[in-house]
Amino acid sequence: MGFDSRQSTPGFKRQLIFINGETRSFKRASLLMQRVNGLKVSPNTIERICLEVGQELATAAEQDWQGVLDGEAIVPQLAVVSCDGGRIRTRKTGCGVGVHLDGKGWSETKNAIFVSATSETSQTDPQPKPPSCFLDRNHVAELTETAKTKENADREKRFRDDEPSPKKKPGAGHRAKHKPQKVHRTLISSMQNSKAFGLQMDREARRRKFDKAPLRAFVGDGLSSNWTIHQEHFSDYVGILDFIHAVSYLHRASIVCMGKGDEGWVTYTRWMTLAWQGRVGEVIEELLAHQQRLGEAPPDAEDDDPREQLRRIIGYLNNNRQRMDYASYRCAGLPATSAWMESAVKEINYRTKGTEMFWNHPAGAEAILQIRAASLSDDDRLARFLAHRPGSARLRKGSNVSTIAA
DSSP: OOOOTTTSOHHHHHHHHHHHHHSSOHHHHHHHHHHHHOOOOOHHHHHHHHHHHHHHHHHHHHTTTTTTSTTOOOOOSEEEEEEEEEEEEEEOTTOOSSOOEEEEEEEEEEEEEEEEEEOOOOSSOSOOSOOGGGGOHHHHHHHHHHTSOSTTGGGOOOOOTTSOOTTSOTTOOOOOTTSOEEEEEEEEEESSOHHHHHHHHHHHHHHTTGGGOSEEEEEEOSOHHHHHHHHHHOTTSEEEEOHHHHHHHHHHHHHHHHOSSHHHHHHHHHHHHHHHTTOHHHHHHHHHHHHHHHOOOOTTOOTTOHHHHHHHHHHHHHHHGGGOOHHHHHHTTOOSSOHHHHHHHHHHHHHHOOTTOOBSOHHHHHHHHHHHHHHHSTTOHHHHHHHHSTTSSSSOOTTOOOOSOO
């Protein structure tokens, strides 16, 4: 029994969309549909249906989800916006069977999370000592190594502030009162450029009434495009550099200046603690002294030249020092890390990135990003959109011929 995207019923399409959004590929969705529902649908048919729905989801977002999510947004106590880039592997189009990489084989994705949260404020720093996970030598070394390239950043082992350290037993951790409590999240994801994605982020935040929240935070890594979006659309949000990214730079700086031995580790822990307490200016002063000792990097310095590495680290910290007042953020009940964003990127990557997973058409990848982000949002927007779209069981097009039960 074979059906294409024009003959299938609205209910059947909904099943395909949900299954495809939670499986690793069109092929796996086809196999699951056959084994669970006893219905044979080709991967190409599933891809066509997903492309159709993905395009409609993008249009619905541009129209502020009118008719789907009307009047539901509640002004949060704390509004947290965070964005991060990702990578998916792509082929050149029109090259036929086989692996024909598009450039270096990677294309950039944009991801953003919007979290309504609650938190408590404090007159003094409620956690002046850094979490023990940042004092675990093996963990910090792994974190720094995996943070070197954007291609493997999604594999980074990040520990949330409220999670136990690697040495603690499961269940030993607790959430301090000053740390934000997530209430509701929505996600967006796209392959559009940063300028277009910034407009998407602004639209979603305003629809969620984040601009009216008494506390607002924008959390990101040091990527310049993230802070361009912050400046253009979220300049009245407190800009916060993800502390874990700061840790990776400080650890590398300690190795450049003092080596990989105990002296380097002691130097890292002191610098990291200073940064945790919002005293990054003191760290920069020490790094400048080390830079004078090592000498300036020549214009043609290689990437592995210690002088060049130190120059970049100092530049990174200087560029972000106004976003590293972590003690003040904790007093205000704001987040210090982008753990919510990193977790969401991993969830999105589950469907879009993996070993031997390539995307032949940018439009297909864009459609899946739209579907995956909608399916992961707490407002159940994917199911509600599919129930209200033209051709659904409630609003059926005359051209749809029902041959399978919805």
